[in-house]
Amino acid sequence: MQNEDKEIAKGFIESLCGEYRRHNYIDPAFYETYNVKRGLRNADGTGVMAGVTQIGNVLGYYVQDGERVPMPGKLVYRGIDVEELIDGFMSEGRFGFEETAYLLLMGSLPTRGQLSAFQQLLSDHRSLPRMFTEDMILKAPSPDVMNKLARSVLALYSYDDDPDDMSLPNQLRQAVQLIARVPVIVAHAFAVKRHYYDNESLYLHRPQEGLSVAENFLYSVRHDNRYTDQEAKLLDLCLVLHAEHGGGNNSAFACRVLSSSGTDTYSAIAAAVGSLKGPRHGGANKKVMEMFSHIQENVHDWKDDDEVRAYLGALLRKEAGDRSGLIYGMGHAIYTLSDPRAVILKRFAKKLAATKGMLDEFELYESVERLTPEVLLSVKGEDKVVCANVDLFSGMVYKMMGIPQELYTPLFAVARMVGWCAHRIEEVYQPGNRIIRPAYKAVAPMRTFIPLDQR
Template identity: 50%
Template sequence: MMELGAELDEKFAGLVKNCMVSGSIDQGLYIKYDVKRGLRDSDGRGVLTGLTEVSDVVAMEEDGAGIRTPIDGKLYFQGYDVEKMINGNKKKRFLFEEATYLLLFGELPGAEELESFIKILGSLRELSGHFVRDVIMKSPPENLMNALQKCIVLLYSYDENPDDVSVPNVLRQSLQLIAKMPMMAVYSYYAYRHFQLNKTLVVRPPKKELSTAENILYMLRKDRQYTELEACVLDIALVLHAEHGGGNNSTFTNHVVTSSGTDTYSAVAASMASLKGPKHGGANLKVMQMFADLKANCADYADEGKLAEYLQKILDREAFDRAGLIYGMGHAVYTNSDPREVMLKKYAYRLAQEKGMEEEFRLYDTVERIAAKLIAQKRHLFKPICANVDFYSGLVYTMLDIPMELFTPIFAIARISGWSAHRLEELVNRGKIIRPAYKYVGVHKDYHEISER
């Protein structure tokens, strides 16, 4: 809060009160005018606002009579089942680059196409010393999502043709962003540690021949060492976070901003602003904070009865942040299961075994099971409640020794592939500027001179 002095502080408090009164709308009007709040129908389904071929998020099946039944969730990239892509990777290749190629170009690459694509990304990974010094190292914010936004916006100044929105130029910009995001995120963390926490400043450049997942671990670790399983699990996490339909908040933001005709850096920065929010990409941080609070305040969390009591207090707004939410549980689309969570949970268990953290994994597994039942009871739901991908992603990153400050930036490193694919799709199809309607429900007033007010 800004400090204005006692008299002006009182005046400012009055302005806040006026703002609250002015901004308040009769909630009944939303029902009267059938407003699709959150762009959702009354049953929670998203309002159809566009078409896409980039990915498909499936949670229901519909019969000939139009009756919809929940099914185990499925996620498709350009028509390909992501679960089958991951399980079918018999040669244990790193898949994030392959998934990125698929999202951008619509088909899985052949061996030569993939090799060429990986070389292109590798050649684009470097950041100039001027950019690192003049952008990343100056005034690093505590929240690294803001640091990444700053980097993305200022890349505009380093681009010789930033405002060209032709498909070839936007593809070039997209590939550069996909390649450079890991460095911008990790270097921003270096700067934060040095200038905010007074730690030694060490900047480790990436290796062109390494995958995105390998490079993140390579740059973050002092000894630059990581196990095959560690790199594999991070790679899977990147694939699962790379894309999730055109309707998620940050991707829809990208469509909206792109439709205005603006430049790539502005569109991606807008998506970053959306992803930062705790209701979207920042959710895994809330999960980790919730578990820390659980351990501090639940007398015996090994006792399922005590654990259920604590979780009930969260739902009753008596514990943690008093929001009444068990973070990581529930999803806007999935009901039976989130396929990303199902896959990531398997790899989280393997990693827990390697790290000797089976007990921690069992705690998460137990909370997931109990929370689903408690939420259904609390909300009088007849459909199942599933954990979403955020429930285990923070645990995975913790086991990988990735600092908490980088949790949401890791999400962004992955999702830039999906944002790029959707931005290109919006440009190729030359859609209209996106402009939904807002109904005015205030009253028209007569104007009076200031002396008469």
């Protein structure tokens, strides 16, 4: 298209935008009039009950006399408190992600023999199909790794001999393959992105036998393949904390919605990847890092509470940062007093910051966590309980490990693939499975068709 044609097309698109705005306004009062539960949330902020699950649970409050009462947050995997799960494998110096994957998929903790066999099964399925990287990643590079991941997951359908077989053995096979292959896809997509968009040399590494998911990921994304045991164990912890978060989170629910239609595994999982990419969901950890870049540039004395407080106020008033009016990394739909994932990561982040000479930066994060509730009260008059969520500290942990920002959300997807696959299988095999189909209130008035010459 010539430049002149582009300008004509651009002008027409702008006119279409004006036409759209004139005919597509929805009065916000309609939502109250028709008792519409926006975001599938009840008036008190609780989620609309849409199903039952045995996979995960998120606890942040309890209801007493019809009122929400804040409580320390808990994240539960298959009935086991995630803190207890983490203490279990870390006390033995083991990696825990593979064990967590088995628990979430199967519903029980593996025996030593079962864990060993499952680890080998994942290792056997890590290799991508022949020419997959060349045809699906190298030939169509993307500046966004999440975009490439979603397309690659969909493309795996074409390499599957039985993509539409809904039997349990086939669904479990597909789940294991996705959990094993997605870290490799992410590593290759990132390498190709760096090569084509950042003008760097291209390094593609094959997964190594006998390494954990966390070890293989660090091996694959680094030019020299080098990593420390501390780094691998910390990344493993992050993967465990991100593996599941209940059936109501946006990406898991997207996966369940598509699965309820009877579609194939790859379509359902690709939808979940697309959901996670959004800055209101998995993309929030990148937004946290962008926000802190603004804070560090504009707050001259990080230890001055008044200066930090003033800048947080500017963020809320849409006068600074990305002008969204949000303080990223603070607040959660369910957690109130604390997000257990943030509590655990914060503990490890502080230890790592001490070894990396980054305690001043870590303390700035703590200041934002401490001051945000009072700034929300002074600027917006909101006195609700607000805690740091996992995104506040996960980005800093990745930064201290030397992991580029482009990989923050893809790493989330690597971990959450486990939860998505577990929810996919549960949705397909639950008794009385029905297609998920909520209602929308139509508010457009009836009118008659007008012939083209009379418009």
